[in-house]
Amino acid sequence: MAKIGNIDVGEFPLLLAPMEDVSDPPFRALCKEHGADVVYTEFISSEGLIRDAAKSVMKLDIYEKERPVGIQIFGANLESMLQSVEIVEKSGPDIIDINFGCPVKKVVSKGAGAGILKDIPLMVSLTEAMVKHTKLPVTVKTRLGWDSDSIKIVEVAERLQDVGAAAISIHGRTRVQMYKGEANWTPISEVKNNPRMHIPIFGNGDVDTPEKAMEMRDKFGLDGAMIGRASIGYPWFFREVKHFFETGKHLAPPSLEERIDAARRHLQMAIDWKGEKLGVFETRRHYTNYFKGIPHFKEYRQKMATSDDAADVFAAFDEVERDFAGYEFA
Ligand SMILES: Cc1cc2nc3c(=O)[nH]c(=O)nc-3n(C[C@H](O)[C@H](O)[C@H](O)COP(=O)(O)O)c2cc1C
Numbered sequence: 001m002a003k004i005g006n007i008d009v010g011e012f013p014l015l016l017a018p019m020e021d022v023s024d025p026p027f028r029a030l031c032k033e034h035g036a037d038v039v040y041t042e043f044i045s046s047e048g049l050i051r052d053a054a055k056s057v058m059k060l061d062i063y064e065k066e067r068p069v070g071i072q073i074f075g076a077n078l079e080s081m082l083q084s085v086e087i088v089e090k091s092g093p094d095i096i097d098i099n100f101g102c103p104v105k106k107v108v109s110k111g112a113g114a115g116i117l118k119d120i121p122l123m124v125s126l127t128e129a130m131v132k133h134t135k136l137p138v139t140v141k142t143r144l145g146w147d148s149d150s151i152k153i154v155e156v157a158e159r160l161q162d163v164g165a166a167a168i169s170i171h172g173r174t175r176v177q178m179y180k181g182e183a184n185w186t187p188i189s190e191v192k193n194n195p196r197m198h199i200p201i202f203g204n205g206d207v208d209t210p211e212k213a214m215e216m217r218d219k220f221g222l223d224g225a226m227i228g229r230a231s232i233g234y235p236w237f238f239r240e241v242k243h244f245f246e247t248g249k250h251l252a253p254p255s256l257e258e259r260i261d262a263a264r265r266h267l268q269m270a271i272d273w274k275g276e277k278l279g280v281f282e283t284r285r286h287y288t289n290y291f292k293g294i295p296h297f298k299e300y301r302q303k304m305a306t307s308d309d310a311a312d313v314f315a316a317f318d319e320v321e322r323d324f325a326g327y328e329f330a
Helices: 025-033 046-050 054-058 078-089 113-118 120-133 153-162 186-193 210-218 237-247 256-274 276-289 298-306 310-323
Strands: 002-004 007-010 014-016 038-045 069-074 095-100 138-143 167-171 201-204 224-227
Touching: 014 025, 014 237, 025 038, 025 256, 038 046, 038 095, 046 054, 046 069, 046 078, 069 078, 078 095, 078 120, 095 113, 095 120, 113 120, 113 138, 120 138, 120 153, 138 153, 153 167, 153 186, 167 186, 186 201, 210 224, 210 237, 224 237, 256 276, 256 310, 276 298, 276 310, 298 310
Parallel strands: 014 038, 014 224, 038 069, 069 095, 095 138, 138 167, 167 201, 201 224
Antiparallel strands: 002 007
8 A cells, every 4th residue: 555645545556647738627637536546736836836926826726526636846946945835735735746857948957857867966955855844745756867877766766765755756767868768667666676765656657558557566566657648638547547457457448428528527627717718728639639539520629629619619519429429439
C-alpha cells in the first residue's frame, strides 16, 4: 500500500500527470471518476502566484470530488516559492508538488523546472525549505538528469528523501531528450532498489498500454505509475489499466454513449467553472478527442470546435449521439 505522507493512495496507484492546459478541474474530475488515484494540477508559476496574476490564481481551483489532489508549482527563487506555498495552502490541496522537470526553454532559462537539474544543491535546499514551510506532504516531479552524462538520480532522490520529500515521480528522460526517444525506466528502478529509500517512487514516461503499466509494477518494481499523454482525450485509460490488473483481460473501449456523456459533463463543468465563453473555448480540443476513431467526423468536429455558443456544442453532441448510435469503437 503506497502512502504519500499520511494519505493512503492504494496499491500501485495510478497518478494523473500534471499537464499544462490539460489537467484542469473538469478533466481531473473525469480521470478521477475513471480510476485515477491521485491527480495533479498543471504547473503553476510561483512568480505568477505572488504577483496575484489572475491566470495563475485560477489554476488553484480544485473540486472536492477529485481528492487527493496535488497542486504543482515551479520556480527557482526560494522566497517566491515559500510565499506561493502559503497561497497554495489556502486552496486546500492534499499535496504540494514541485516541478523540477519541465524542459521548456522559458522555464529552464530561469533555472526552474528541469533547469534546476544543473544545480542539485539548490534543488535539495528548495525542497527542504518547502517541506519545513508546510504541514502538507511535498512531492517532487523530476527527470533522470540534465543530460545522459549527468544522471545522478539515485543520489538525488536519496537527498530529496532525506530533506523530507514525501514521494518522487520520475520521468524516464533527461532534459536534453525533451520528449524524444523512449523513456528509460531502468534508472527509476535503481532509485527504488536503493535500500535506503522508503518513500514511494512513481514511474513516468510512455505508459500508454495496460501492459506497460504492469511492466512498471512487476518488472521495474515501482510504487505506482504516473500517466500523462495516454489520458489526453481518453480519461478511461485509468480504468482500463485497473481492469487489466484485476483480470488480465482488456476492457472494451467506452461506448459512444459514455463518450457523449463525458463530453457533455466536461463542457458543463468547464462552463460552471469558467463561464460560458472560456468554458466553450478552452475545452474544445478535449472533448473532440473523445470521438477519435469515428469516420467522417470532420463536420461534427467543426461544429464543436468553432461555435462560441454552448447550445450549439451541446446540439452537436446530440447529433453525434443520433447519427452514430451503435457505433463500435475499435
Ligand atoms: C501537454 C503537456 C503538458 C505538460 N505539462 C506539464 C506540467 O505542467 N508539469 C509537469 O510536471 N509536467 C508536464 N508535462 C509532462 C508530463 O507530466 C509527463 O511527465 C510526460 O508527458 C511524460 O509522461 P507520458 O509519457 O505519460 O505523457 C506535460 C506534458 C504534456 C504532453
